[in-house]
Amino acid sequence: MHQVMEQNVRIVSRVQWRAAPPKQRERQKSLARRVVIHHTATPSCRGLEKCKEQIFSIQRDHMTERGFSDIGYNFLVEGGGIVFEGRGWGVVGAHTKGNNLDSLGIAFIGNFNNDAPSKEAILSVKQLLQSGVSQGFLCKEFSLLGHRDLGDTECPGENLYSALPNLRGTT
Template identity: 70%
Template sequence: MDPKVNIVSRSQWKAAAPRQKETLKGSAQRVIIHHTALLSCKGLRECVDHLVSIQRMHMKERGFDDIGYNFLVGGDGTVYEGRGWGVVGAHTKGYNHDSLGIAFMGNFNNDTPSKEAISSVKQLLQSGVSRGFLLREFVLFGHRDLGNTDCPGGKLYAALPQLRGTT
C-alpha cells in the first residue's frame, strides 16, 4: 500500500533546472537525514523562499549541479521535491550513489523536529519502498554517522529512531 504523500514539485517551487542529472543505478540502499542548519519555515511561501536560496547557494557557492538533497521537509510537514526519486544527490560525500538525502528545514541543534515533519518523512519512506525507489531493508543514518559534522543536529539525531523501521 502506497501512503499518499503530498509532495510540492520542483515546478511548484520554481526550482532552477539542474545543470545535469545522474540516475541511481538501482533502489537506494540507505537514507541519510540532514538539517539545513538555517531558519525553520512553515507554510508554502516561507519555505519556497528558503528552497530557492538553498538551491542558489548549492549551485553558485558549492558548485553543485542542483540542490543537494533529494527531498526537504518544512516544519509543517510539507515535503518538497529536491532532486527527487532515483536521482544521485550531493549531500553526503562518498555515499551519494546509493542513497536518498532528506533534509529537515531548520536548525536542530536547539529546535526539536515537529511531529508533522517526522510523520511526513515516515510516509515518504514508506512510499519510496512501495514504489521501488528504496530497498525495503534500507538503513537510515544521520549525516554525522557518515561524515565529520554535527548534522542533522542533536535534537533531530535523537529523533531518528522514530524514522527507523517505518516499512
C-alpha cells in the same frame, strides 16, 4: 495549485517551488539502500509560500557557492510536514560526500541543534520512506543514518539525530 499525493504525503514539485533547472542529472543505477537525514542549518519555515523562497535560496547556494549541479538533497521537509522535491526519486544527490550513489538525502528545514523536529515532519518523512519502498526507489531493508554517521559534522543537529529512532521501522 496541485501537489502530488503519495500515500498521504504532500510533495511540492520542483515546478511549484520554481526550482532552477539542474545543470545535470545522474540517475541511480539501483535502488537506494541508505537514507541519510540532514538539517539545512537555516531558519525553520512553515507553509508553502514561506518555504519556497528558502528552498530556492538553498538551491542557489548549493549551485553557486558549492558548485553542485542542483540542490544537494533528494527531498526537504518543513515544520508542518510539507515535503518539497529536491532532486527527487532515483536521482544521485550531493548531500553526503562519498556516499551519494546508493543513498537518498532528506533534509529537515531548520537548525536542530536547538529546535526539535515536529511530529508532522517526522510523520511525513516516515510516509515518504514508505512511498519510496512501495514505488521501488528504496530497498525495503534500507539503513537510516544521520549525516554525522558518515562525516565529520554535527548534522543533522542533536535534537533531530536523537529523533532518528522515530523514523525507523517505517516499512
